[in-house]
Amino acid sequence: MGVYGKTIGRAEAEDHLDELERLVDTAGGVVVARALQERSSPDSATYVGKGKLKELVEAAEALEAGMVVFDDELSPSQTRNLEKELPAQVLDRPNVILSIFASRARSREAMTQVELARLQYLLPRLTGAQTGMAQQRGGGAFRAGGGEKKLELDKRKIRRRIATLKEDLEKIETSRNVRRRHLRNVATVSLVGYTNAGKTTLFNRLTSSKEFAEDRLFATLDARHARLHGVGGRAIVVSDTVGFLRKLPHTLVASFRSTLKEVEEADLLVHVVDASSPMAEDQRRVAEEVLADLGVPTERVLLAYNKTDRPGAITPAGQIAISAVTGEGLPDLRQSILARLLSLGVAVPILGAPPTA
Numbered sequence: 001m002g003v004y005g006k007t008i009g010r011a012e013a014e015d016h017l018d019e020l021e022r023l024v025d026t027a028g029g030v031v032v033a034r035a036l037q038e039r040s041s042p043d044s045a046t047y048v049g050k051g052k053l054k055e056l057v058e059a060a061e062a063l064e065a066g067m068v069v070f071d072d073e074l075s076p077s078q079t080r081n082l083e084k085e086l087p088a089q090v091l092d093r094p095n096v097i098l099s100i101f102a103s104r105a106r107s108r109e110a111m112t113q114v115e116l117a118r119l120q121y122l123l124p125r126l127t128g129a130q131t132g133m134a135q136q137r138g139g140g141a142f143r144a145g146g147g148e149k150k151l152e153l154d155k156r157k158i159r160r161r162i163a164t165l166k167e168d169l170e171k172i173e174t175s176r177n178v179r180r181r182h183l184r185n186v187a188t189v190s191l192v193g194y195t196n197a198g199k200t201t202l203f204n205r206l207t208s209s210k211e212f213a214e215d216r217l218f219a220t221l222d223a224r225h226a227r228l229h230g231v232g233g234r235a236i237v238v239s240d241t242v243g244f245l246r247k248l249p250h251t252l253v254a255s256f257r258s259t260l261k262e263v264e265e266a267d268l269l270v271h272v273v274d275a276s277s278p279m280a281e282d283q284r285r286v287a288e289e290v291l292a293d294l295g296v297p298t299e300r301v302l303l304a305y306n307k308t309d310r311p312g313a314i315t316p317a318g319q320i321a322i323s324a325v326t327g328e329g330l331p332d333l334r335q336s337i338l339a340r341l342l343s344l345g346v347a348v349p350i351l352g353a354p355p356t357a
């Protein structure tokens with residue numbers, strides 16, 4: 001369920017809903033119906049208007065839907081109000097993304113980051129759900145008081161867990177820095193871009209690796225490194241990273257800071273764009289906004305339009321066109337990477353040559 005109007009038009013809202021549908025599918029759900037409503041802004045109490053909510057209740061009953069998923073982050077009170085009306089579980093976009101991340105996390109770092117994000121998302125909502133229940137039961141002061149105490153206890157426990165997780169992440173980051181020191185004598189290149197753009201496929205191709213690439217969102221959660229092949233014995237290490245997505249929950253971005261550090265510290269970023277997507281330019285903008293947030297200067301970013309083997313793929317004039325699947329354009333990309341590193345003044349040692357002083 002999405003809302004459009006003042007800030008985005010109908011076509012864009014449809015695209016966002018398509019993406020939400022893919023996210024739900026990736027999370028293991030099956031979409032039985034979708035709906036959009038035009039209004040200047042989401043209703044502060046129920047996200048959609050009264051009439052639309054009635055329609056939603058009826059549709060959910062008729063289709064026996066187990067969940068109703070909203071395309072924006074719902075406030076704790078919106079969730080509470082919607083839960084009262086709807087005969088199904090109420091989820092929002094961050095919920096779905098968090099559950100995908102939780103099922104994808106493999107390394108200790110990724111699991112810690114995901115748990116941190118989940119708890120930070122949960123904390124303010126815990127209050128809402130609890131008071132909501134107390135009100136619903138019509139319970140007097142006695143009941144609410146009992147719930148209140150337990151709630152405080154739960155919240156304290158969660159806060160303590162959050163502190164522990166943050167400490168753990170710091171420790172992981174320290175050991176990562178130790179590992180990174182080994183990379184001091186090589187140039188580093190990170191592949192970044194919207195989720196599903198083809199970063200992992202390109203990474204495998206450039207480094208002759210066999211990482212997990214899949215036509216699903218967020219296939220990759222951990223940064224991985226390998227030597228870039230085919231640059232005349234130059235010592236360049238490439239890393240694959242977690243994909244970007246619009247409307248990413250803030251808590252998630254914050255807890256993935258240590259993974260994103262990878263991006264901040266790379267000598268060069270190759271921004272991979274899916275040239276075959278009708279949303280290519282929109283996705284490019286979202287990724288550029290994330291990079292700007294991370295403080296990455298534009299000259300450190302090399303754009304590469306991928307999936308150009310697909311019919312209908314469009315590469316803007318003057319941009320690098322590649323296909324990670326057929327290998328087309330990759331010699332060009334390798335040369336551009338090396339040339340850009342050199343023009344940025346990055347030392348790119350030749351392997352086997354004695355280190356320069």
Ligand SMILES: Nc1nc2c(ncn2[C@@H]2O[C@H](COP(=O)(O)OP(=O)(O)OP(=O)(O)O)[C@@H](O)[C@H]2O)c(=O)[nH]1
Nearest residue numbers: 196197198199200201214215218219220243307324
């Ligand atoms: N036709 C075609 N398909 C591609 C190309 N590159 C990647 N794909 C496909 O696009 C899908 C996503 O590729 P991934 O490499 O997993 O994308 P990613 O950017 O790593 O995605 P996340 O890890 O989810 O952020 C896979 O089904 C790939 O096979 C390409 O050049 N041409």
Ligand SMILES: [Mg+2]
Nearest residue numbers: 199200219220
């Ligand atoms: Mg990937």
